[in-house]
Amino acid sequence: MAVVLEPLPSPPLARVRLAPHSALPRRIDGAWWPRSRDLLVELPLLIGMLPRTWGHITAVGVNTAMWPMSPGRMLVANHVVLLRRSAGSRGRHTISLLSDGRERRDLLVVPPELDAADAEPLMAAAAVGAR
16 A cells, blocks of 8 residues: 655745835835734744845834734744834834844735735835835
């Protein structure tokens, strides 16, 4: 009797759209549409999709209204990432990524509860990049 092994399912890819590279600073560098509000699951997927030119992400700023359950730090791809939490309405729908080169990138966070018809236009608008 032969045993048929099925391949393991691939982990889902992060849904990310980034604005084109520019020498001018931007308020928003793109958009991220996570599948859940579980930062321990979603953040490694996001960081894994970022361009290498962004460097190693060493700290992430999140809003507690969007991400109520988040530790103070976590291990992502064998690097410690500090999680800085803030409260209030300012920055509720953004996530700030800080790299080892001290660069900061801000992404619009599209709520995971939105359906594709509502999320896609937000992702596309953020990928254009607001200056």
